[in-house]
Amino acid sequence: MRETTLRDVAELAGVSPRTVSNVVNGYAKVTDATREKVERAIAQLGYRPNVLARNLANGRSGQIVVVVPYLDTPYFAELLQAIIPAAREAGYNVLVDQTDGDPAHESSLVGRGARGLLFDGMIFSPLGLSQDDLSVRDPALPLVVLGERTSDGTFDHVGIDDVAASTEAVGHLIEIGRRRIAAIGDQPYPTGEAAQLRTRGFRAAHAAAGLPVDESLIIGTARFNRIDGATAMAALLDRADPPDAVFCYSDLVASGAIHTLLAHGLRVPEDVAIIGYDDIEDGRYGRPTISTISPDKGAIARIAVERLVLRMGSSTPVPGVELRAAHRLIPRQSTIGF
Amino acid sequence: MRETTLRDVAELAGVSPRTVSNVVNGYAKVTDATREKVERAIAQLGYRPNVLARNLANGRSGQIVVVVPYLDTPYFAELLQAIIPAAREAGYNVLVDQTDGDPAHESSLVGRGARGLLFDGMIFSPLGLSQDDLSVRDPALPLVVLGERTSDGTFDHVGIDDVAASTEAVGHLIEIGRRRIAAIGDQPYPTGEAAQLRTRGFRAAHAAAGLPVDESLIIGTARFNRIDGATAMAALLDRADPPDAVFCYSDLVASGAIHTLLAHGLRVPEDVAIIGYDDIEDGRYGRPTISTISPDKGAIARIAVERLVLRMGSSTPVPGVELRAAHRLIPRQSTIGF
């Protein structure tokens, strides 16, 4: 049995397809009389507009895609959770893609144009891509980038001020009296921009306090996972002169580090204070709860969607801007105790 | 500047649109000579097929939607992470929807027909919906339901054997010598089927061991979150006769319960043993690590996608079946110590 079409409705109501379309979309003015006729016919036939046809006629899909490296990373899950309602409110459905941080996958996504796909715009949280990779993308694709990038002027970038946030985090450790502070998560290579900004903050806080930086206390990790934190912390504890505090580049890293410390019979924060980054829900319930930098995820989501909608709606190129969401330092048990 | 169309390619290559379509889709036989001509034209023009037009012509969108209650719940995030690659492999993109467990939102999703939307099928993990609500859905929508439901024969259901798994979990607590076992997470109302199956397993394990069930040790919670676990555990500790073990209906609940125990100065598992459910990544890194029931999420994802693809591809109604993925008990520190 064929689905009923707009044409069927028009016939039953004794009007033209044009009028039905007007009624359905709330366009133009339609007499109350005809509107009612049409609506009755729609109800009677159980008519539902065919989105596929509408998409073709409109040349847009009403969908945006959100691309994240990993979905099971709490930070991205929480971010996505915030983006979806924001997008829905703006009338867009959300497609989700995960890249596993694979640069090839990431470039193929940004490289392809909007038209080739079924989304009108993209919110992209890159991991494996360096700034250069990003600029080879299809310029016709409305794009908002999250995280630690800098806009080259052709897309928008939404993030918090990582250097400032990191400086605050390390400043907090200094304030509570720690002097041998380690950092876990550095990534001194092109795709590690996020990490490098945090490292910069680490140095800035030391400089501000007149403290020297022990370079050997800056530990690199391939990713920002628990296991990376656990491993790096173990390496730090193996040293003759372990640190009395650690700035971890994510809450997961912090969680892993704490795990190692407790397993070694050390106390947090008495022996080693720990501060993380991201404010994921986990950090609020572990033992100890994890001090952290909390980015305003709701704001990030709102701003990202808002800018993307603006880009998708504009026929002329929109200049890319840098947008900053708020962040704040949340001291918890892992630095200030119980 | 207009995007190049299939027609443009045909013109440049000196062939008909039909032939270009054949080349693009790998259909039918095309002479190597013409294929090459066409491919050269495609490359030269930078042609990309318009998915929107293709969708309309095909009458399908090539998308499936995955509906979960909450995205920031690790279990669902991990499940989604497994579903996305499985779907992509089958040639489908994944739309994501979260319902916040809102029954109205959930029914509106299942109630609307496939054609009204831009997905060809749905993988649905309901929370607020009872069995009855589910059966009012549009029968034309290919549907696979996850979690603890029973198929009414018009959709497939994929899940693990919850009663068996719960019985094993509680059996494990009994095996390690616990006798006063509590359960946190019961939901004795229509939408709480998941919880009720776990409670049934709780009873079954007691029965199998010849132990009586203390009904007052079965604690209900509105959701399966950390805060619910923390609160319920606190209530249990307020009693004159607290339990020596707790079966938590999710790892998050377990995590919350452990938090409360540690905060009260109790030891896990020495004073109270804890077992959870879901095997989320968190549970493998906390302190103590959480014993749990581990559902084979990869298998669930694979089976769900496979069945959905089968449904979407069939013109005649496919009888709904019950499909079971494997699960296994994973003892960790929270029951067997360090």
Add this chain to the structure above:
DNA sequence: GTGAAAGCGCTAACAC
């Protein structure tokens, strides 16, 4: 305010 008709760009009978 409403109708007629021309697309949107692709697919797939149907011929040759």
Add this chain to the structure above:
DNA sequence: GTGTTAGCGCTTTCAC
């Protein structure tokens, strides 16, 4: 093997 052509179901310019 390839060309011709008629849709897929909607939107929308243009008249009236």
